[in-house]
Amino acid sequence: MNVLQFTDNGIYCPAGDFYIDPWKPVKRAVITHAHSDHARWGNQYYLCENASVPLLRLRLGNDIQVQGIAYGETIFFNGVKVSLHPAGHIIGSAQIRVEQDGEVWVASGDYKLENDGLSAPFEPVRCHTFITESTFGLPIYRWPKQQQIFDGITQWIYENQQAGKASVLLAYSLGKAQRLLYHLKDKVDHFLAHGAIAIPHEVLLQEGWPLPPVERITPDTPKTAFKNAVIIAPPSAEDNVWMRRFQPYSLGICSGWMQVRGNMRRRNADAGFVLSDHADWAGLLEAVTATGAEQVYATHGFSSVFARYLTEKGIAAKEVTTSYGDEEIINNPES
């Protein structure tokens, strides 16, 4: 039974008449997390995890009709049972469990297995069919433990300061930026941030998330403030005149793509830190196995590779095309 279907508008539940992360405007949208390729503008009603509500309002406007529920809480659409479960991707990110007549499907959204300290840690959910992301679905992607990465970042900041340089870290404004702030808060006294990061940061501080204060960079920020500073900026700031004021600085990119040297060289970063909010190859396999699913659909990422591999391992798997970022979109800022 197809509890969920792949349609032109997105992942659809016919019996419950709702969509999961639709990419075209629909009536009812259940949202896995607040990143822009998953939470899109124009839906009539939104349902998401409680922690996602202020983020959705921030990104889509205060006037949206949005309902928040807690992880594990159940809600019914025409008798179809829907609940949200931690995905560990960013604050408020959820896997969507959909049960109809005892048949259980789970749509993962984006997820990672390592506990980042802020997002509710990933919980595997038993199901018959699992729709999984596969952003890093190749065995070359194996993440080091985050402690090791943050030690590396701390060391790099220290070396930059010794050389009289500012440290500019590029990290996606929602998720990665907070993860950096949270893990560096005891090592760094003062953070400066681009507006794109300072704005959601403000919202998250109001919500009580344990994050350090940041100083928003404005045209009036004096150049002296950048000396030896630690600056967090979104990937879009790269190659931008906005960066020039930080001279001299060293540029570090935090992304899973930094695993491959060519990507790092192409982006002219001084340092690449393999820090991702997605599961690596082993993480994807572990997640799939833990669901006990008989059937797997692999969406955005190296979906064809991952599906073929699972099939060889005896799990019926297919590749599905979605609009959550195309295969291999390397500069996808949300990766």
Add this chain to the structure above:
Amino acid sequence: MQQFAELVQLLSNSTKTNEKLGALSQYFATAPDKDKTWVLALFSGRRPKRTVNSTQLKTWCMQATGLSDWLFEECYHTVGDLAETIALLLPPRTTPIAAPLHYWLEQLQQLEKATEETKQAFILQAWDALDNGERFVFNKLITGGFRIGVSQKMMVNALAKTYHIEPATLSHMISGNWDPHNVTIEELLHQHTTGADASRPYPFYLAYALEGLPETLGTEKDWQAEWKWDGIRGQIIKREGQLFVWSRGEELITEKFPEFTPLTAALPDGTVLDGEILTFANGLPLPFQTLQTRIGRKNVTRKQLQEAPVIFLSYDLLEWEGTDIREKTLAERRALLGILVQNTQAPVLQLSPEIIFDSWDQLTQLRLQSRDKGSEGLMLKKKIAPYQVGRKRGDWWKWKIDPLTIDAVMIYAQKGHGRRSNLYTDYTFAVKDGEQLVAFTKAYSGLTDKEIAEVDNWIKRHSIEKFGPVRTVQPELVFEIAFEGIAESNRHKSGVALRFPRINRWRKDKPVAEINTLEDLKELLRVNGHNTNG
């Protein structure tokens, strides 16, 4: 090994020359002596003998990881580098060994006559002993080709800084035929520059491209003009009764060109000539494709000697009667060269003719004849200039003719390597032949990073088919392809082979219906091409 891995990491990440120079000279100041000699060898193209091949590495990696062939290939095409792919796929090490670079290189060399099992055991042990960065360089040492943006010039400058030796002298000291196995860096750098090794060439002086008009160079009287030929730049050395032929890549290629053997007797001892190795028949150079049949072969067949005979077209004299005369002016060196060629009386040694001209205007006119003569354009050299080291602005200019161009449509795309890995950057282009499209060339370079990203994105959305790493795309994107020459070829479906094809620009303004045809290509061949056997 750790120190070398860090050096490689830094060199390949940095885009700043000063940073690279600093890292290199720091390395030369602190690394173990034996490691330094090896690094010097590696970065100057003296590759260690290959004792294990890429296929073996791949097979052993697949066995160690349990990955199937197709999955390994997917990974390889995403990473774009075999050494790196393997380093990434292997499980974390369990038995670290902290040994210097030369230890691993010497171990590898000792495998030359070892059995397959011994080789495999050693490689697996090494993989398990090295961290990710070290593994990458270890694999690179085996597969070869460190393309990390370190020119020989940069390395020479770094060494010069560390050892306080003049770069030109140093260049000379480290050129020639030496083996890191039996030479120490101290021996290389503390020798007398003359007589140490009869085979040693001088560093080549390289020209810059002239971008404006020759008028910017001042008065025409100060300049000598010659045709620029597309051959192999080389030096012919006759010392101590022996003849040596060097390519610009500092490769000793004497054996490949038996035609030059008579020069052993004909040239006086203590002679070094600079010039171009060209395939030549009936007083005219043959296209470069014919020369290619002579490169990369150890033994030259009689057939090749007949079909692609070579000459040495000399244009400079660097050593005369055993004396380094590079400090003399070009006019003086040229005069001596003329006498030498005259006296040698060997048909394989020719003098690059001077072009007589009275004004820049006249020379500009003469330049238009380049293609008819099978030449790439002109060389302009300052008459009072000494022979310099490396690529230096000011005294030598190449003034090439504008390339030939053709508008074509992209039909296949493949991912690139190195800093272009995981991006579709290698394209195949087609021209129209009636209603059909005929592939005629591949081209890589020529687009900006921004354009590459745009094309890459387009390809991912407009693929029709996937054959392994190659994607067939909808024939929609039109590009202007520039190339230096065109020759007939029976190895290509289109019947033509291009010389130095590259993308000149993206013709967003041009619909596919208006691209060039196979007829147009054949016309270019008729007007500009040569008949060849290549």
